[in-house]
Amino acid sequence: MLALFGNDPRPQPTWIRRLDVRTKMAISILASTAVMALNQPWSLSLLVVASTLYALSLRRLKLVLVCYGAVLFLGAMALLFMHGLHWVWPRDSATNIQNLAVPFLRMGVMVNVMLALALSSNIQSILTGLKSLRLPFYIFIPAAVMVRFIPTFIEDVRQIAETVRIRGYRFTPWLLGSRPLLAVRLLFAPLLFRALRTSDEIGMAAELKGIGYSRTLSPYKPVHFGKLDVGAGLTALLLVAAALAVQLWFPAAPGVRI
Amino acid sequence: MIALDQVSYAYPFQACKALDEVCLRIRPGEAVLCTGPSGSGKSTLARLINGLCPHVFRGDLQGRVTVDRHDNLARRISEISQDVGTLFQDPEHQFFALAVEDEMAFAHEWQNRTPADIQRRIEEAADAMGVRHLFGAALHALSEGEKQKVALASIMSLKPKVLVLDEPTANLDPEATMDLGRHILRFKKEGMAILIVDHRLYWLRDIVDRVVVMDRGRIAVEGGFNMLSDHSLRAHYGLRLDSVSDPRTSLTETFPHDGFLQVEGLHFSYHKGRDLFNGASFQLPRGVTGIIGNNGAGKTTLARVLTGLNSKRAGRIRLDGKPVSPHELLRRSSLVLQNTDHQLHMKTVVAEMELSAARVSSRPRERLVAGYLRDLDLAHLVKRHPQSLSGGEKQRLAIACGLAKQPDVLVLDEPTSGLDGRNMQRIAAAIRMTSDRGACVLLISHDLELIASVCDRALNVPIHTKPPTPI
Numbered sequence: 001m002l003a004l005f006g007n008d009p010r011p012q013p014t015w016i017r018r019l020d021v022r023t024k025m026a027i028s029i030l031a032s033t034a035v036m037a038l039n040q041p042w043s044l045s046l047l048v049v050a051s052t053l054y055a056l057s058l059r060r061l062k063l064v065l066v067c068y069g070a071v072l073f074l075g076a077m078a079l080l081f082m083h084g085l086h087w088v089w090p091r092d093s094a095t096n097i098q099n100l101a102v103p104f105l106r107m108g109v110m111v112n113v114m115l116a117l118a119l120s121s122n123i124q125s126i127l128t129g130l131k132s133l134r135l136p137f138y139i140f141i142p143a144a145v146m147v148r149f150i151p152t153f154i155e156d157v158r159q160i161a162e163t164v165r166i167r168g169y170r171f172t173p174w175l176l177g178s179r180p181l182l183a184v185r186l187l188f189a190p191l192l193f194r195a196l197r198t199s200d201e202i203g204m205a206a207e208l209k210g211i212g213y214s215r216t217l218s219p220y221k222p223v224h225f226g227k228l229d230v231g232a233g234l235t236a237l238l239l240v241a242a243a244l245a246v247q248l249w250f251p252a253a254p255g256v257r258i
Numbered sequence: 259m260i261a262l263d264q265v266s267y268a269y270p271f272q273a274c275k276a277l278d279e280v281c282l283r284i285r286p287g288e289a290v291l292c293t294g295p296s297g298s299g300k301s302t303l304a305r306l307i308n309g310l311c312p313h314v315f316r317g318d319l320q321g322r323v324t325v326d327r328h329d330n331l332a333r334r335i336s337e338i339s340q341d342v343g344t345l346f347q348d349p350e351h352q353f354f355a356l357a358v359e360d361e362m363a364f365a366h367e368w369q370n371r372t373p374a375d376i377q378r379r380i381e382e383a384a385d386a387m388g389v390r391h392l393f394g395a396a397l398h399a400l401s402e403g404e405k406q407k408v409a410l411a412s413i414m415s416l417k418p419k420v421l422v423l424d425e426p427t428a429n430l431d432p433e434a435t436m437d438l439g440r441h442i443l444r445f446k447k448e449g450m451a452i453l454i455v456d457h458r459l460y461w462l463r464d465i466v467d468r469v470v471v472m473d474r475g476r477i478a479v480e481g482g483f484n485m486l487s488d489h490s491l492r493a494h495y496g497l498r499l500d501s502v503s504d505p506r507t508s509l510t511e512t513f514p515h516d517g518f519l520q521v522e523g524l525h526f527s528y529h530k531g532r533d534l535f536n537g538a539s540f541q542l543p544r545g546v547t548g549i550i551g552n553n554g555a556g557k558t559t560l561a562r563v564l565t566g567l568n569s570k571r572a573g574r575i576r577l578d579g580k581p582v583s584p585h586e587l588l589r590r591s592s593l594v595l596q597n598t599d600h601q602l603h604m605k606t607v608v609a610e611m612e613l614s615a616a617r618v619s620s621r622p623r624e625r626l627v628a629g630y631l632r633d634l635d636l637a638h639l640v641k642r643h644p645q646s647l648s649g650g651e652k653q654r655l656a657i658a659c660g661l662a663k664q665p666d667v668l669v670l671d672e673p674t675s676g677l678d679g680r681n682m683q684r685i686a687a688a689i690r691m692t693s694d695r696g697a698c699v700l701l702i703s704h705d706l707e708l709i710a711s712v713c714d715r716a717l718n719v720p721i722h723t724k725p726p727t728p729i
Contacts, residue, residue: 185605213336
């Protein structure tokens, strides 16, 4: 039912679920615009803290922590490679802590807002939200299919990991280290084909349901903005304004790259 | 209502025509069965009627396909879909939303109907199909039979003039199949033109008005259902039986006390939900045991626990009298699931087989692999990429991989859904061969023909809790 967690049997009734999906989309767009404009660690840290609280209000701590774990893993990998590059080309000063912090703070903000959107909105409301944004038809359809694709993709990954176990293999550090090519093939070969087929199937399902028959959509359950949406939107704007103020008062140190 | 005039069609980059000069007419209120061997063009015929060919699959179309006198080539799919409802083998392929009510309303939202009108239409259809109580449910949580009913209700709420059913019973239990048959009779009375593409024939005896047997892209034979009683005709085209007596009632449910696979006090539930197995105890001997039960009864879950894929909450499992851990169970068993796409990883068919046989040392591996490939009619495909095979070929390859592991316990989950009679016989022979080798084979299937031809006994799921038998 949910965009990122189709098999959530008992969704928690949190305030974030009562927000209109368009509000959550707007917050995501606002956050992505802000992180592109900001390049100062303190200003980005403010947004990271705020967006973390936003994501944690989902009350899906375990799942959110798993996603953070993945981000930290990526960060650790990047650090490792940066050190490797620095060792090969000592003149490269990219290992500056600020240079490293900025992209990961940006990623942290985006992960938080996207998690909040995906884990608290159902597909139908996202689709209706997309339509109500009056996007051109050729943008709406791929976007709708992409959103619908997410839960199926997650299910595919789960099923592939299971079939690999049935064949007598497990995605352990030992397998990844001793037979990396086999490990990659075991996961990605079926995943690639499944992804291609799933997108075809979803596209066909959409076509056979008459998407595009009319140029306008009449939502079965129309969505409405409420006081909560106004409050959340204003809070998001204030936070971005505060982050901009921090950026202006404490500009990035010379040498920090955007 | 449906008219195909001299229709030939070839998929892009294919030299052979999938359909060759096919002429077919289906009148309102008429139901036509289209059957034939795998790859004979049945699904292509369905896709031409619902517009997927050539609008989505592209390809070269000659001749004319009309629905309600409108040329399909001149209309977009979204327009064709106002007249034609399509039900696939796996209804999940046609779900766009993730909740029942959202799914049923989805197509209506694009027809600019008011919320009240949408609600009235979907409630009417849901009542007629008996799925109103599922409105709040997530689609993925439904049984196969329920999914099929929701998909049909969704189509019926749109009131199409034509219904195309592509292998509708492949995942249904016999009771749900007969239920589907009753609904089709009702749709016929309402004046709908219906095309049913299916390998399973027995359930259609009193439903279809005509039968079309396809072979190599052409209509080979056309006539009444009674022509399928001709054994030579069925054998020639590799068709399934036209009538099947239900073997589930005649299979023995008694098991020896020294079974090979011994289960005692099994407890299992998903995510702290209700217990699917609450202290179940049973013993399964070597040979073929049919795991029998309705859609959603927990058959696949039982298979997953018995092969160590899911961990039991409590209970003991022994193989040949010795306790085994889930890890050991996984090592000594093969579980062939229905999702063949997820099970194929390698670059060639032969590499796929060798991956499964990697830990086999009893016989030269090449001979073993070659033997299974020959038995399942895959020997001519050894260099092909597994993901490029047809659905039936992939299914046979996944089974061959399961066999190549030389397991002590082999579990097959619906191994013949969507397969023609000839391929069903091949799989039945492979199951018997594995059983003769001394393996304990568990067959989860709704395929009455397969159950009748290979099963020695049946284990009914849900398993009624009995006092534990001392092992």
